[in-house]
Amino acid sequence: DTAVSQTPKYLVTQMGNDKSIKCEQNLGHDTMYWYKQDSKKFLKIMFSYNNKELIINETVPNRFSPKSPDKAHLNLHINSLELGDSAVYFCASSQETGGAGYTFGSGTRLTVV
């Protein structure tokens, strides 16, 4: 009964490949997010999405694309993976704007070789 679950936990892949990370939340939250945590533990927002609006951080390469089949799911698809994409990716969810706090998944450690 995990609140925000993402798969896989670990992902090792070669440069140039395309990969997806899946995320599901069972909290009934309106908004879902993808964050990237770099090697220095800095968390940076990539996307926020609800059924009305997708907000993209302008620094995110267009090789990254969120896909939401329904309100409870927000997957992250990455094309043409690069070495610099190696990081831990976190899915999160919140009610509306997140002012009351976010619930995070346990992360996907992506390693590009």
Added chain:
Amino acid sequence: TQLLEQSPQFLSIQEGENLTVYCNSSSVFSSLQWYRQEPGEGPVLLVTVVTGGEVKKLKRLTFQFGDARKDSSLHITAAQPGDTGLYLCADGGKLIFGQGTELSVKP
């Protein structure tokens, strides 16, 4: 762009000691949040504060929000090994996180 600066970046103490970590923002918080992240896990929300001057307590943790709503502190009393982790402050309304304070409490 709002910047959140946390200090210290690293802190290693013995069990039973008290400690304080800080979070300073370059602009007014819309909603200040503190999280703790353990290795291999996602951040877990500890507290949300919105009113300047507000103080909240969570067992041995005391959170203080500055009057001007641009700074905050987290004080832990009698730290325990279970308090070990990365402490992150965030402006929840703006989706911005600080770089964190890595706390290690040794038995």
